Amino acid sequence: MVSIAPNHKSLEYRFDQVSFGRHQTFHLRYAWLTKGFQAMSADPRAFDGDESTVTLGVGKNMVVAIHYWLQATRIAERRPAGLCPTALGQAVFAEDGLDPYLEDEATIWLIHWLLATNGAQATVWRWFFNHFHQAEFSLPEAGNALTRFVQERLGNKAPPKTMVNDLRILLRMYEPSAVGPRVPLEDALDSPLSVLGLMRALPESNRHRSAAEERDGPPDGIFGYAITDLFDQIGLRTLPIGELMYGRPGFPALGAVFRLTENALITKLERIIRCLPGRFALREQAGVHQLYSLRDAIDPMDYLRSHYRRGQPANTR
Known part of the structure; x- marks a missing residue:
C-alpha cells in the first residue's frame, strides 16, 4: 500500500x-x-x-x-x-x-x-x-x-x-x-x-x-481517488450527496470541482461503488441520500492503480 x-x-x-x-x-x-x-x-x-x-x-x-x-x-x-x-x-x-x-x-x-x-x-x-x-x-x-x-x-x-x-x-x-x-x-x-x-x-x-454538465470525465479511477481523498481529509464515514455536490464548509465540493450536474455525480458514484466493491455505498437515511465509507481507511491509490492497471489507451493529442 x-x-x-x-x-x-x-x-x-x-x-x-x-x-x-x-x-x-x-x-x-x-x-x-x-x-x-x-x-x-x-x-x-x-x-x-x-x-x-x-x-x-x-x-x-x-x-x-x-x-x-x-x-x-x-x-x-x-x-x-x-x-x-x-x-x-x-x-x-x-x-x-x-x-x-x-x-x-x-x-x-x-x-x-x-x-x-x-x-x-x-x-x-x-x-x-x-x-x-x-x-x-x-x-x-x-x-x-x-x-x-x-x-x-x-x-x-x-x-x-x-x-x-x-x-x-x-x-x-x-x-x-x-x-x-x-x-x-x-x-x-x-x-x-x-x-x-x-x-x-x-x-x-x-x-x-464554465458550467455543470453531464460530462464523461473524470475517469472512474480519478473520481474514486478524489472521493477517497476527500473522505480521508474530512475524517468522516458518511457525507450527504448535497455536501459532495456543493461542499462541506471549509472543504472542496466534489461535484463543483469537476463541473458535474447532480445526476452525473450520482451516476459516477454508482460506478465507483461497482469499480472496487466493498469500499463505498449509497444509502438513504431520513430522506437524505448519503455516501458511506464501508472501511475505517481506504487508500486513494487503490483507485489510481485500478485505472492504470487496466491499461486504458492513452488519449492521443
Whole structure:
C-alpha cells in the first residue's frame, strides 16, 4: 500500500495560508511537470542555484514558475533538503511511475483535482472551482466576486490586480487557445488542462462559460481517488450527496470541482461503488441520500492503480 498521508497537504482551507501571483504570469505547460519532476529527483536543489536555467533549459522566470506549479499541483513540496517529490508525485511521475509523461488524459484530471483543492498555494483555483457558481461570466465579474470572497471569508487584503492576474492565468490554462496568424506559437501552446472541456470562451464576446454538465470525465479511477481523498481529509464515514455536490464548509465540493450536474455525480458514484466493491455505498437515511465509507481507511491509490492497471489507451493529442 502506498500511503500519501505524510506528504499530503490538507484539503481544508487554512485562512492563514493563501497565495497569489506566484506563477510569474506563466500558465502551466505540458512538459513542465515532467521536466521539473525529473530535475528535482536528480537534485533537490536543482531550482535553487544559478545553474537552474541551464538544467531546465528555460529562462529564470520560467524556473520560478515551474517551481511553483510543481507545488501547486501537489506533486512536490519544499523540505529542508530542497524541493522533493510527494509520495503521490513519486507514484505518478517517477520514471517507472503510473504516467510520467502525461500520456493518459486521466492524469490531467488528477492534476486538476490536486490543483483545484489546494487552497494554500492555488487560492484562486480553489475559489473558482469550489465557490464560483456563475455559469457565464466576464473577467471583471469574476474578479469582483473573488475580491469579495477573499476579503470577507479569508480576511486577506491581497491587491485586486494580483488576483485578477491569477484569474487571467486560470482562464488561459483551461480554455483552448485560438490559433491564428497573429497568435505567437508559444502562446498557442495549450495548458494540458485545456483538454478537459471545463471552460470555454464564448465567441464574439468577452464572456466565458464554465458550467455543470453531464460530462464523461473524470475517469472512474480519478473520481474514486478524489472521493477517497476527500473522505480521508474530512475524517468522516458518511457525507450527504448535497455536501459532495456543493461542499462541506471549509472543504472542496466534489461535484463543483469537476463541473458535474447532480445526476452525473450520482451516476459516477454508482460506478465507483461497482469499480472496487466493498469500499463505498449509497444509502438513504431520513430522506437524505448519503455516501458511506464501508472501511475505517481506504487508500486513494487503490483507485489510481485500478485505472492504470487496466491499461486504458492513452488519449492521443
